[in-house]
Amino acid sequence: MSERELKVTELGHRGDGIAQTETGPVFVAGALPGETVRAEVVDGRAKKPVIETRSPDRIEPLCRHIKTCGGCSVQHLAEQPYxxxxxxxxxxxxxxxxxxxxxxxxxxxxEGGRRRAVLTATRAGRTPLLGYHEKASHKLVDISECPVLDPAIVSALPGLKKLAAAVLPKKGELRLTVLATTAGLDVAIDKADKTYDRKIPALSQMVMELGFSRLSVNGEVILEVRPPLLDMAGVGIVAAPGGFxxxxxxxxxxxxxxxxxxxxxxxxxxxxxxxxxxxxxxxxxxxxxxxxxxxxxxxxxxxxxxxxxxxxxxxxxxxxxxxxxxxxxxxxxxxxxxxxxxxxxxxxxxxxxxxxxxxxxxxxxxxxxxxxxxxxxxxxxxxxxxxxxxxxxxxxxxxxxxxxxxxxxx
Structure with a gap:
């Protein structure tokens, strides 16, 4: 299939550029209104688009994971048009x-970054991975940074990966919800291996060393070092593990x-x-x-x-x-x-x-x-x-x- 020139005229509700053609709209991931791209089109989507004319609203993305991670779709768009x-x-x-x-x-x-993150952990062979899925994929991106998160969560990523690796099931993924509170990070792990209870002493020691405020696994509070308080207009709330x-x-x-x-x-x-x-x-x-x-x-x-x-x-x-x-x-x-x-x-x-x-x-x-x-x-x-x-x-x-x-x- 030959390449086509596409003129992007609008930004869709999922953050993809949209080019109107004689056969209908074509969605162009990563493109912005006003840009001209060249790409093959398959099922209404541009494959491996190459930008020929750049929009003046295009900026350099902040994150090294932008090309693979499915978390951010418009990091390349300037603030006001965004x-x-x-x-x-x-x-x-x-x-x-x-x-x-x-x-x-x-x-x-x-401002200050997102205080709540829902991360996924799995294994690639014997190597633990922690991060977000690629866009429209089950493949996991192992993140080392994330500009939208609270810096306290970002700095804790190595420790969070270590904690997740200790309770990963033999197959599949687990979910790790992290909340930055006034007392430190509150960590709730779901879909952990069912034998996690054998590792409670080791998990507790790990939490103490990492300075987290609380750890919950599969709905059970394993250790609460300090109540993970949220300040809501002067009222202290201890949110439920993994809660909204x-x-x-x-x-x-x-x-x-x-x-x-x-x-x-x-x-x-x-x-x-x-x-x-x-x-x-x-x-x-x-x-x-x-x-x-x-x-x-x-x-x-x-x-x-x-x-x-x-x-x-x-x-x-x-x-x-x-x-x-x-x-x-x-x-x-x-x-x-x-x-x-x-x-x-x-x-x-x-x-x-x-x-x-x-x-x-x-x-x-x-x-x-x-x-x-x-x-x-x-x-x-x-x-x-x-x-x-x-x-x-x-x-x-x-x-x-x-x-x-x-x-x-x-």
């Missing part, structure tokens, strides 16, 4: 649902400010899909808050934090799967404001109930523009007015984007 692309991801998702509204500029919230947290401190603060600004002088707030209380604890400084979360471990961490005097208003919570059993209209009656921050699948069932309610203000937080747009469409069709949408970037160089939307009912 942030504009992130904003456009939200604009296009809303447009697909017929929502025409002003979308704010993207807030860059990646916002990826960067800067993003957590940016998202929280948008939520608090949206809530204004709310008196009674429901925080749905509340996790460990990222928003609930901040909202409770000035409002009564009812937090609802389906994950038992997250609620246990939230409960433990509440047992210490914090100077908060009334805070209550319940465990509930809101995807299957959302708060219905009558249950929403006591609240003047509702915040919801669901997983990537969104909150369709809860949005349908909110659309029937009389809640004055709704604040939607989402890591998926497509499901956010769907949920906003439900609320708008139910009579809510979209007041603002603000993208927040905490997954630097990736195609992921957070957004906060504020709606009101007249």
């Amino acid at each position: 942030l504009a692309w992130k904003r456009d991801l939200v604009v296009k998702a809303l447009g697909d649902r017929g929502i025409e509204t002003e979308v704010g500029d993207t807030i860059a919230a990646t 947290t916002q990826a960067t401190v800067a993003a957590e603060e940016a998202l929280s400010k948008l939520v608090l600004d949206g809530a204004g002088k709310a008196r009674n707030v429901a925080d749905l899909f509340s996790g460990v209380g990222t928003f609930a604890l901040r909202l409770a400084r000035t409002a009564n808050v009812h937090a609802v979360e389906g994950d038992a471990a997250a609620l246990a961490a939230f409960d433990k934090a509440l047992r210490k005097p914090q100077g908060l208003k009334k805070v209550t919570f319940e465990r509930r799967d809101l995807s299957r059993r959302p708060l219905v209209r009558d249950e929403l009656e006591p609240f003047d404001t509702v915040v919801f921050d669901p997983p990537r699948v969104g909150a369709q069932a809860q949005a349908e109930q909110l659309a029937l309610s009389k809640v004055k203000t709704i604040i939607a937080v989402s890591c998926n523009p497509a499901t956010l747009a769907r949920d906003l469409r439900i609320l708008i069709d139910g009579g809510y007015v979209l007041q603002s949408v603000t993208p927040v970037d905490q997954f630097h160089y990736s195609p992921h984007i957070e957004a906060v939307a504020v709606l009101t009912r007249e």
